[in-house]
Amino acid sequence: MTPDTLMGITQRNSRTAELEVRAAQQQLSELSEQQLVLEQDILVRLGKIAALHLEQGAVQDAHVSAALQARQVAKDQAHQRLADAEQAVANALAAKDNLQARIDSLEQQVRETLELDPEYAQRVQALDQVQAAHREHVSGYLDLRDECAQKRPTFDVDPLYCYLRSHRYGTEHYQRNRVHRLLDNWLASKVNYAANRKNELSLIAMAQRNEALQAEREAQILSLGTYITKRLKLARHEQGLYTLTNRLRESQAAIDSAKQHANTLQPQLAAFALNQDPQYLRARQLLTEQLKTRSIGQLVDLASQTLDEADDRIVEQLQILHVQLKALETQQNALQQAQKTMQDRYERAKNLQRKLRIEANADSDVYFDLSTDFEQLLARYMGGDVSLGQVVDVLDKGRMIVHRSQTAARQTFISSTTTTFSFSTTTISGNSSHTSDSF
């Protein structure tokens, strides 16, 4: 799995978590507004019951209504501004996608043209083979290096063995007299010298060959990579791909700028979602002043005790409205809990994304050979079953540094030959969210 793919998955995950949070906030805001309207409605009806003598009822009601209307207008305007900003982001993303598609198509053409050259095709094939052989699970380079490093010192411990070895026993350089030879033969039989020396020499030869093969593979990859990169650069230059790449960079800057603008609008909407906007606070204050002595429930109870028959109808309606208000409050509490959970999930998703941005540097020659399904791991992480450290550990274990000879090879990391398969992350995040993916 390439860092691009990994980042694509985590970005998509963050975006999903963010949308969930925003949906919950929106729902909570609507519920709060409904609650406010319902409270006001109840107070208006209570004001009609003369026996209750509510303080400045009509004037306060008018002020509350005005505050709620002003809130609605301000909210609509903020939504409109955000929608415009998101549209700008979507347009910038679409422009970038078009440009990317053009670049991909040209890139494909470049490679197809290049592969008509037998020398180039042969080197690309050779590079694929060397890269495949260079993978740790095929070459076992580190494994073998560790084995040699661990076992070599054990041959320097036994004094009898070291003595015989220092006299080059068993080689053509061993030139001691008969008496010594006889005594050394006896010593050699005691330490199983022949077999142990053979093992030691095999270890030495293995370590040398392992290093030599690794160096050879690296040199080959470097040499083939340099050749292929050079040819690709030239061909890209001829096709004008670098101009398009610069435009793509500008396009990305435009997207970032549009996203930033959208991000600045977010706090305004968040104030509405969290009921922190001045209009809501004013309406709430007015209602609180009206209810400073008694709660709505107590007022409804008092209203039901009046003797006036005309008030009875109002009281019936009030009781229904009061039940609705209670239900709304319960719903609101549940939603607040849910929103808190979603906020935590979003924080987790963003933490992972930030961590991976550092860990999986997309520009370097990193490849993740993961033993577990990353999407499943991500789901467990989001569910809280797995910690961020454990995810990073899994990635660290699967991390491999492999020289990616050509930028074009990002489309298929294993094979750099011509293919139509692509897993570019721009497509994933871009299509899934035409608004912005990191608000």
Next chain:
Amino acid sequence: MHDVPLSEQLGALARVDQLRHQQNEVDQYLSLPQRRAEVAARIREYYRSNAIEFSDAQVDQGVREFFASRLVFEAPPLGVFDRFLSKLLLKRSLAVRVLQCIAVAALMVQCARVIAQESPARQAPAALHSLSQNTGSQA
């Protein structure tokens, strides 16, 4: 083309064969990941065909441990006498040096003794000779 002596040809061939053999052996040691995978696959196949229950982790662990025991230093434990004798043999050059020193010292002592014994015997005729010369001149 000159005639190549058969002995040279055979000698070189033996050396080349030796190198080839060594190379093959090292290559075999180097193909550790593949060999481990092959052995593990065979074991799994065997268990499956005999309907024996097993877990992949057990097979992997067993194969890994088996290959970990290759190319290690292995010497049988020595008995008390063998240990003593081997220690002595390890210091045999020192013992030889001591023996040499003793021999040289003995030789020197012997030489000194011989010289000491011989010097009065040499001195007696000389004294007699000088004595006779003295008496001759006086006469």
